[in-house]
Amino acid sequence: MADTSSVIEIHDLHKRYGSLEVLKGVDISAPVGGVVSLIGSSGSGKSTLLRCCNLLEDSQQGEILFKGEPVQWHGDGLSRRPADPKQVLRIRTNLSMVFQQFNLWSHMTILQNVMEAPVTVLGRDRAEVEQSAHAYLVKVGIGDKANAFPAQLSGGQQQRAAIARALCMEPEALLFDEPTSALDPELEQEVVRVIKDLAREGRTMLIVTHDMKLAADVSDHVVFLHQGLIEEEGAPDRLFGAPKSERLRGFLSATQ
Numbered sequence: 509m510a511d512t513s514s515v516i517e518i519h520d521l522h523k524r525y526g527s528l529e530v531l532k533g534v535d536i537s538a539p540v541g542g543v544v545s546l547i548g549s550s551g552s553g554k555s556t557l558l559r560c561c562n563l564l565e566d567s568q569q570g571e572i573l574f575k576g577e578p579v580q581w582h583g584d585g586l587s588r589r590p591a592d593p594k595q596v597l598r599i600r601t602n603l604s605m606v607f608q609q610f611n612l613w614s615h616m617t618i619l620q621n622v623m624e625a626p627v628t629v630l631g632r633d634r635a636e637v638e639q640s641a642h643a644y645l646v647k648v649g650i651g652d653k654a655n656a657f658p659a660q661l662s663g664g665q666q667q668r669a670a671i672a673r674a675l676c677m678e679p680e681a682l683l684f685d686e687p688t689s690a691l692d693p694e695l696e697q698e699v700v701r702v703i704k705d706l707a708r709e710g711r712t713m714l715i716v717t718h719d720m721k722l723a724a725d726v727s728d729h730v731v732f733l734h735q736g737l738i739e740e741e742g743a744p745d746r747l748f749g750a751p752k753s754e755r756l757r758g759f760l761s762a763t764q
């Protein structure tokens with residue numbers, strides 16, 4: 509069952525918050541070099557699923573595999589948690605997350621934001637990290653903002669800084685949670701352009717997005733989540749061009 513050609517793979521995942529079952533048996537994987545988009549209405553469980561991938565959330569049932577290696581759990585289905593802190597760290601540092609609200613540290617410069625985790629969490633050499641941090645800032649088009657503070661940047665620039673920060677961890681995969689939702693339409697495009705470049709480079713990505721054009725343009729595979737279950741999935745052309753499920757058709761016409 510283990511598939512080492514996937515960075516992350518989830519089988520039959522169940523997740524509840526108290527009595528609310530948010531994920532009801534979900535299967536999803538991020539194949540190496542592939543882009544998978546996750547779409548669905550607000551509250552369908554997209555963010556929860558992404559957070560389960562890098563073990564920011566506990567779950568009750570199901571398997572999570574990182575490069576074919578199953579997450580080890582401690583306890584039973586009602587109160588299980590990851591058993592091996594080293595494994596958790598390895599998985600979390602290899603799945604860098606980019607959030608809707610950027611989550612940059614406001615008291616640090618952009619360069620310090622990008623350098624922080626590689627230096628303090630991974631223990632990498634500061635001078636080397638500084639060099640690659642600069643390179644990633646140039647790559648996302650804000651090489652001139654290294655010494656600025658987040659508040660001095662536009663939303664689009666802040667989100668690109670957050671992407672540079674994620675890249676500087678040299679992760680196996682990038683997880684995006686609605687990376688363009690907080691941005692004005694004209695700033696959205698500069699972030700979309702960066703994500704498209706990353707897709708073209710063959711980065712492994714799992715992208716939660718409300719932007720159907722982005723999902724159609726960059727994805728190899730699109731998953732439509734409805735109330736904690738996968739309602740339909742497939743290649744973007746097929747899924748957007750000939751949706752089978754009534755719910756997906758309704759969702760797509762509402763987002764036009």
Ligand code: ADP
Nearest residue numbers: 525528530548549550551552553554555556557
């Ligand atoms: P989406 O990202 O698709 O909008 P979420 O994964 O954020 O959906 O949320 C799915 C459901 O889980 C929603 O009903 C939401 O209210 C609930 N939920 C999310 N986080 C929590 C939490 N920390 N505690 C309780 N309920 C939560």
Ligand code: MG
Nearest residue numbers: 554555556686
């Ligand atoms: Mg969400």
